[in-house]
Amino acid sequence: MWIARLKLIMGEEVRYISHLDLQRAFQRALRRAEIDVAYSQGFNPHPKTSFAMALAVGMTSEGEYIDVELNTKIQPEELMTRLNNSLPQGLQVVQCKLRDKPHPSLMSQIDKAIYTIEILTQGKNDYLDIQLLIEFFMQQDEIIVERVNKKGKKSSKNIRPFIDFIQLEEVQDQLIILKTRLATGSKNNVKPENMIEKLIAFGGKKINYEGLKIHRIDLLTQEGKKLISPIENF
Amino acid sequence: MKSKLMNKILPTVKNPIQYIGKELNSVHKEIKSDTIRYAFAFPDIYEIGMSHLGMKILYHLLNEQEDIYCERVFAPMVDMEEKMRRENIPLFAWETMDAITHFDFIGFTLQYEMSYSNIINMLDLGEVPLLAAERTKEHPFVMVGGPCAYNPEPLADFVDIVILGEAEEVILEVMEAYRKWKKSEGSRKDFLHSIASITGVYIPAFYQVEYDEEGKITSFQPISSAYPSTVQKRIIKDLDKTYYPDKVVVPYTNIVHDRIMLELFRGCTRGCRFCQAGMIYRPVREKTPETLKSIAEKLVKNTGYEDISLASLSTSDYTQLVPLVKNLMEEYKDKGVGLSLPSLRIDSFSIKLAEEIQKVRKTGLTFAPEAGTQKLRNVINKGVTEENLMEATRQAFEAGWGTIKLYFMIGLPTETNEDIEGIGDLGKKVVQQYFQVEKEKRNKALRVTVSTSSFVPKPFTPFQWEPQNTMEELKEKQQYLKNIIRDRKISYSWHEPKISFLEAIFARGDRRLGKVLLKAWEKGCKFDGWDEHFKFNSWMEAFEECHIDPSFYAHRKREYEEKLPWDFIDIGVSKSFLIREHKNALKERVTPFCRENCVNCGVENFDGGWTCYVDC
Numbered sequence: 001m002w003i004a005r006l007k008l009i010m011g012e013e014v015r016y017i018s019h020l021d022l023q024r025a026f027q028r029a030l031r032r033a034e035i036d037v038a039y040s041q042g043f044n045p046h047p048k049t050s051f052a053m054a055l056a057v058g059m060t061s062e063g064e065y066i067d068v069e070l071n072t073k074i075q076p077e078e079l080m081t082r083l084n085n086s087l088p089q090g091l092q093v094v095q096c097k098l099r100d101k102p103h104p105s106l107m108s109q110i111d112k113a114i115y116t117i118e119i120l121t122q123g124k125n126d127y128l129d130i131q132l133l134i135e136f137f138m139q140q141d142e143i144i145v146e147r148v149n150k151k152g153k154k155s156s157k158n159i160r161p162f163i164d165f166i167q168l169e170e171v172q173d174q175l176i177i178l179k180t181r182l183a184t185g186s187k188n189n190v191k192p193e194n195m196i197e198k199l200i201a202f203g204g205k206k207i208n209y210e211g212l213k214i215h216r217i218d219l220l221t222q223e224g225k226k227l228i229s230p231i232e233n234f
Numbered sequence: 235m236k237s238k239l240m241n242k243i244l245p246t247v248k249n250p251i252q253y254i255g256k257e258l259n260s261v262h263k264e265i266k267s268d269t270i271r272y273a274f275a276f277p278d279i280y281e282i283g284m285s286h287l288g289m290k291i292l293y294h295l296l297n298e299q300e301d302i303y304c305e306r307v308f309a310p311m312v313d314m315e316e317k318m319r320r321e322n323i324p325l326f327a328w329e330t331m332d333a334i335t336h337f338d339f340i341g342f343t344l345q346y347e348m349s350y351s352n353i354i355n356m357l358d359l360g361e362v363p364l365l366a367a368e369r370t371k372e373h374p375f376v377m378v379g380g381p382c383a384y385n386p387e388p389l390a391d392f393v394d395i396v397i398l399g400e401a402e403e404v405i406l407e408v409m410e411a412y413r414k415w416k417k418s419e420g421s422r423k424d425f426l427h428s429i430a431s432i433t434g435v436y437i438p439a440f441y442q443v444e445y446d447e448e449g450k451i452t453s454f455q456p457i458s459s460a461y462p463s464t465v466q467k468r469i470i471k472d473l474d475k476t477y478y479p480d481k482v483v484v485p486y487t488n489i490v491h492d493r494i495m496l497e498l499f500r501g502c503t504r505g506c507r508f509c510q511a512g513m514i515y516r517p518v519r520e521k522t523p524e525t526l527k528s529i530a531e532k533l534v535k536n537t538g539y540e541d542i543s544l545a546s547l548s549t550s551d552y553t554q555l556v557p558l559v560k561n562l563m564e565e566y567k568d569k570g571v572g573l574s575l576p577s578l579r580i581d582s583f584s585i586k587l588a589e590e591i592q593k594v595r596k597t598g599l600t601f602a603p604e605a606g607t608q609k610l611r612n613v614i615n616k617g618v619t620e621e622n623l624m625e626a627t628r629q630a631f632e633a634g635w636g637t638i639k640l641y642f643m644i645g646l647p648t649e650t651n652e653d654i655e656g657i658g659d660l661g662k663k664v665v666q667q668y669f670q671v672e673k674e675k676r677n678k679a680l681r682v683t684v685s686t687s688s689f690v691p692k693p694f695t696p697f698q699w700e701p702q703n704t705m706e707e708l709k710e711k712q713q714y715l716k717n718i719i720r721d722r723k724i725s726y727s728w729h730e731p732k733i734s735f736l737e738a739i740f741a742r743g744d745r746r747l748g749k750v751l752l753k754a755w756e757k758g759c760k761f762d763g764w765d766e767h768f769k770f771n772s773w774m775e776a777f778e779e780c781h782i783d784p785s786f787y788a789h790r791k792r793e794y795e796e797k798l799p800w801d802f803i804d805i806g807v808s809k810s811f812l813i814r815e816h817k818n819a820l821k822e823r824v825t826p827f828c829r830e831n832c833v834n835c836g837v838e839n840f841d842g843g844w845t846c847y848v849d850c
Contacts, residue, residue: 013254013256015240016250016251016254017251017486018487021487022486024486028258028538028540029538031534031570032535032537032538034535039570046570047570058250088256088258088484089256089258090256120241210242211242211245212245213241
């Protein structure tokens with residue numbers, strides 16, 4: 001048994017793809033590339049793949065990770081080239097490693113995610129104004145996000161401990177660009193859109209919000225005190 | 235507009251990925267001054283339109299021509315349309331997101347009558363004048379084709395060009411004429427004039443109709459002798475040599491038929507008397523297994539699909555089916571690619587085949603006995619007996635199937651209560667059949683679905699003269715059947731009679747329905763085929779305000795002598811054959827299938843003498 005771990009870019013063209021659709025698109029690309037993938041058993045056999053963390057509809061990314069189970073060994077470079085020739089516009093493999101022993105599942109390894117967030121606004125924004133807003137926002141002890149579960153039950157969670165930082169990258173006429181690192185994964189998870197909603201609400205009328213573009217820069221694994229990419233120690 | 239769509243609108247609508255147009259194998263071209271821009275429009279949502287084989291063929295065929303850029307257009311979903319109208323975004327073509335009003339052609343495919351209001355809505359959303367007469371040189375030509383184009387008259391006011399029959403060749407001839415016309419600086423009418431005599435082309439504006447006081451047609455004539463009085467449909471003679479795409483667009487989002495469609499043959503040898511497809515697609519023409527194998531190979535390679543569907547009107551009638559299936563199974567079983575047979579006959583042969591195929595993937599089985607009694611099955615010429623069905627279901631249960639669907643029609647000519655009871659009986663007998671199979675063999679869960687649609691008389695069928703049941707009659711019959719089926723193992727589903735009524739009106743309608751269509755659209759009618767959007771009362775108001783009696787079209791028995799709105803179209807099958815078949819139906823007399831005995835339907839005299847591969 002061989003496992004390939006791939007790092008994938010998801011561009012504008014596939015920004016609105018759902019996670020399920022992405023899985024299927026990827027499996028079809030594997031078939032087009034004629035990669036000798038292991039298939040699941042049962043009535044509807046499908047290639048064995050597993051993704052790190054679903055990317056929400058509307059986001060782009062340059063740090064998605066996928067594990068693929070293979071029947072035969074293949075050179076990582078070759079796998080990468082063949083897949084890239086088969087993937088649809090907007091999807092591209094940028095890194096690939098292969099190993100022959102099982103490894104902790106991707107999903108269990110993810111602890112953090114880094115994003116850039118573009119806030120589209122109406123009217124001008126002032127750099128210092130926004131900078132101050134972020135500082136005050138981060139000085140809060142509690143940032144409470146209300147959630148409603150599938151049964152309609154409400155719960156609330158303080159997300160402040162799970163926001164590592166928010167950096168103001170750029171302010172233009174109708175655009176604010178932020179960079180942020182948030183807890184992500186099965187243990188603690190902060191959705192970037194929730195964090196931004198809170199920030200905007202906190203600012204009152206400071207940000208005349210019109211839309212969002214969220215881009216995931218990378219997913220990270222906590223290894224001791226270091227944060228590394230899940231493909232680094234693979 | 236593009237960035238507004240991408241950043242402001244798409245994040246807020248349902249399933250936004252359907253609008254992006256950057257799917258695998260979608261075509262992206264540079265637009266030059268001589269590029270002919272063609273918008274292939276499907277008057278329903280992406281999920282349905284993308285499943286349509288004709289679109290796949292013509293999209294890639296047109297795009298193979300260097301100077302033609304064909305893009306796809308679908309009806310946006312209701313939430314999307316609302317936002318587009320609010321933000322003043324005109325209907326755009328999927329690949330470039332450019333407004334369709336700047337295109338040279340908009341070609342709609344007419345798959346079902348209930349999509350007509352969507353056509354009006356899409357033209358409006360696309361800022362194209364609704365009436366053909368109001369379009370100028372700045373506007374696109376609106377073209378229609380597909381099965382409903384065999385009676386294009388209800389749409390006559392809205393369309394410039396109708397394509398009758400298989401479009402692979404004729405569409406390129408029209409494009410060639412367009413190239414010439416574009417250089418000539420002629421008028422819109424000049425172009426239409428230049429294509430009016432191409433076989434398979436009908437220009438509604440070049441014909442005029444007169445009616446008597448009752449509303450029956452007294453004359454239907456071209457406005458000039460330059461135009462043919464009969465328009466012949468087009469057929470492709472050699473399916474092995476005709477264009478078939480070796481790649482197709484692979485959607486991201488789920489669509490109705492998300493698989494490779496391998497078209498085995500066109501036409502049907504069976505001759506069911508209600509079936510329009512069985513008549514208009516004659517003659518039967520098969521592809522050779524060699525062609526099919528090579529197409530399948532390329533399509534698997536270029537799409538990565540996990541399923542190949544062997545498509546045709548009656549797949550078990552393909553003469554080389556067994557060797558083909560064996561070969562495809564052998565080739566693809568290790569690659570995780572399965573086969574499916576969508577239209578099976580009710581017999582042992584088909585079950586064995588299905589069993590063989592389902593070793594890869596197992597789905598439910600569907601049978602279409604169509605009618606509940608042998609008498610009525612003889613009337614409709616459905617060559618199936620109760621024994622066939624019992625034997626087939628027994629084998630299916632033995633092979634481990636648990637889910638069986640049975641399709642029937644209600645409201646067929648000569649139908650009595652006994653025939654309705656027959657439907658319930660067949661359902662029960664299928665359940666009994668299950669219990670007769672050894673426990674070890676059979677599936678643990680049994681689920682029999684009985685589904686009835688309502689008979690809609692269609693043009694170019696032996697039943698084209700027959701009245702449709704009234705909505706009350708249909709409702710009564712459905713209720714009656716509901717009461718008969720009390721077994722909890724059987725579930726019963728039926729079609730909304732109001733929709734079938736409207737379908738019947740437009741299926742056999744004439745030009746005067748154009749104004750009703752317009753009126754109904756003004757009242758907000760669209761997506762009429764969808765129960766949740768269908769506004770029956772608005773439709774009835776539209777009829778009333780236009781002083782048109784819908785029953786005239788749906789519920790009236792027509793005489794053989796009456797001039798029918800589609801009589802000017804020659805589909806190859808002769809009217810005398812249809813009359814003969816209609817008479818046979820009423821006498822419950824069965825007509826043999828083409829393969830057993832040629833019944834001289836007329837198609838062998840068609841188009842310079844067609845030789846059926848079935849001995850005549």
